[in-house]
Amino acid sequence: MNPIVTLPSNPPRLFSFVGGDRGLWRIRSMDCLVGDPLPQARRLGVFAGEASPGTSLASWKLDGITSNERYVNRAEKAALTAKQEDLHRPAATYAALIPIRKNSAWWTSTQDERRDVLEVQSRHIAIGLRYLPAIARRLHHCRDLTASQPFDFLTWFEYAPADETIFDGLLRELRASAEWAYVDRECDIRLVREVDG
Amino acid sequence: MNPIVTLPSNPPRLFSFVGGDRGLWRIRSMDCLVGDPLPQARRLGVFAGEASPGTSLASWKLDGITSNERYVNRAEKAALTAKQEDLHRPAATYAALIPIRKNSAWWTSTQDERRDVLEVQSRHIAIGLRYLPAIARRLHHCRDLTASQPFDFLTWFEYAPADETIFDGLLRELRASAEWAYVDRECDIRLVREVDG
Known part of the structure; x- marks a missing residue:
């Protein structure tokens, strides 16, 4: 065995979100609140692993892992795990994709400074906890791809x-927090799971 | 402008370490202490940005960003910054590449648990500080590529x-720490900067 070859992780960690004319999700609205907008698209496909299509037929493709x-500590993790539900619930036919970029002041902060802004000042984890289990979520990182x-x-x-309406309340709370002063690009894409036709 | 296109970061954050028959660095020794070894190679090239060659002529290629x-807090960061020196010092003709993998117990720990192992139990940051400025270093992350x-x-x-000898002392201290119980693969590649011939 070549010790350099590594298999894709199982379950997959890499996901691609492809905006264009295809995909399981119909885009209901797309607003860019801060920074450059994304090109318009009618539908969104979500692809797991390295199986995402090229972008030749798509408006855009966003990758995350x-x-x-x-940031979460063990007590917060236990509280989140006890309350959160998985993705793909049959009744959860609405979705949102929120791409965010943070500025260099965020990224040059040290771990203790970022934790202070994120939780001590902004209560990001505590706020999120209050919206469980109604809202299921998965966070993807893009910065170290x-x-x-x-x-x-x-x-x-x-x-x-x-x-x-509950989901809008979650976003309203987070966007009013100290942490959001570090956000220099944010889009808000609302979707409905709907067979193409 | 297509808002999806992003330029490579400047300065570059992505680096490739390519083992084979070419490169500025001659491999003096290559030991794998834990886990599978790497294929033998005579020389190592270090490439910045996305300019790394393919692996067709190489034994192996390791990417990191x-x-x-x-983990470091502001006080630790200030102490490190005050004491550390840059790479590429003319007198620093020796180098080492230490690729490490940590096990799933590490990666499923929460932030507070990992900080506790890394610094409270293992003094990783404090140990490293004692070896500055003699040893210059750059850490690359591979897990979220x-x-x-x-x-x-x-x-x-x-x-x-x-x-x-000083460098060997640094490694001895770190490898004896609680943090190293989470290391499930480690190689130690020693190099000298030497024109090929």
Whole structure:
């Protein structure tokens, strides 16, 4: 065996979000709140692993990878795990993709400074906990992928249509926090799972 | 401008370490202390950015990316910055590449647990500080690159030949620490900067 060859991780950690004319999800709205907008697209496909298509037929492709926890401590992790639900619930036919980039002041901060902003000042983890289990989520990191990416994080949320008002409340709380002063690009893409036709 | 296109970072954050028959560095020794060995190679090339060659002529290629601090706090960062020297010092003709992989117990730990092992129990940052400025280093992360990698970290060290005994002391201290119980693959490649001929 060539000790350099490594198999893709199982379950996959790399995900691609491809905006264009295809995909399981119909884009209901796409707003860019800070920074450059994304090109318009009608539908979104989500691809796991390295199986994502090229971008020749797509408007755009955003890649992200799930990774180890960067801020939560053991007590917070236990609280989150006890309350959160998985993705792909049949009733969760609404989704949102929120790509975010943070500025260099964030990235040159040390770990203790970032934890202070994220949780002590902004209550990011505590706020998120209050919206479980209605809102299921998966965080993808983009910053340490091989090729430079236009965003640092892609967060994918799934919820039932009746919970969209709740979801808006979550975003309103986070966007009002001290942490969001470090966000220099943010888009908000709302989706519905709907067979193409 | 296509808002999806992003330029490579400047200065580059992605580095490739290519073992084979070419490169500025002659491999003096290559030991794998834990886990599978790497294929033998005579020389090593270090490439910045996305300019690394293919692996057709090489024995192996290891990619890593510099990233934000994961553990150091502001006080530690200030102490390190005050004492550390840059890479590429003319007298630092010796180098070492230490690829490391950590096990799943490490990666499923929370941030507070990992900090506790790394610094409270193991004094990783404090130990490293004592070896500055003789040993210059650059840490590369591999775990969140697009393609799965055989290691999680690549640390590159440069020092003068007279300081190799000191460098061995640094490794001895770290390898005896609680943190190293989480290391499930480690190689130790020693190099000298020497024109090919």
